[in-house]
Amino acid sequence: MSLLTLLPFIVLIGAMFLMTRSAKKKQQQAIDMRNQMQPGSGVRTIGGMYATVKEVSEDTVLLDAGPGVELLFAKNSIGAVLTDEEYNRIVHGIEHDLKSDADVVPDDASSLTETDDSSDDTPVDLGKKDAADADTTDEAKADAQSKKSDGDSEAK
Numbered sequence: 001m002s003l004l005t006l007l008p009f010i011v012l013i014g015a016m017f018l019m020t021r022s023a024k025k026k027q028q029q030a031i032d033m034r035n036q037m038q039p040g041s042g043v044r045t046i047g048g049m050y051a052t053v054k055e056v057s058e059d060t061v062l063l064d065a066g067p068g069v070e071l072l073f074a075k076n077s078i079g080a081v082l083t084d085e086e087y088n089r090i091v092h093g094i095e096h097d098l099k100s101d102a103d104v105v106p107d108d109a110s111s112l113t114e115t116d117d118s119s120d121d122t123p124v125d126l127g128k129k130d131a132a133d134a135d136t137t138d139e140a141k142a143d144a145q146s147k148k149s150d151g152d153s154e155a156k
Contacts, residue, residue: 034075034076034078036081037053037056037061037075037078037081038056039053039054039056041053041082041084041087042081042082042083042088042091043079044078044080044082045073045077046077046079049063050082050087050091051063051064051065051071052087059075060074060075061073061074061078
């Protein structure tokens with residue numbers, strides 16, 4: 001066998017090795033994340049439910065989903081362990097104060113359309129006629145045409 005016939009098999013085996021290696025790395029990161037759960041930390045389940053960890057055992061997690069609602073989940077069903085800021089932002093709608101220095105967006109657009117007193121209020125001509133002006137111009141042309149035809153008939 002020549003090297004050229006073995007090359008596709010070697011490339012295929014190398015690609016499979018790299019894919020399994022990255023999958024194992026992601027799996028290990030997920031296990032580490034689940035092992036870092038502590039009572040009081042906010043989590044998101046793989047089903048999309050947000051809750052607070054109440055108790056952690058070897059294979060299960062007791063979650064507090066609201067007042068008087070305690071749910072028992074398998075550790076594998078925890079999709080993400082959230083930071084306190086992220087959990088409060090998502091669940092309670094509490095934004096962090098880092099954005100207080102940013103520009104404030106007004107509730108209405110009136111403050112965005114205000115102009116200075118020094119500007120004049122003359123309309124800007126964009127080269128287009130208003131629909132009303134066009135209608136009156138068309139009517140004037142029609143009247144002129146009718147007057148011409150009336151005058152022509154009398155002259156004959």
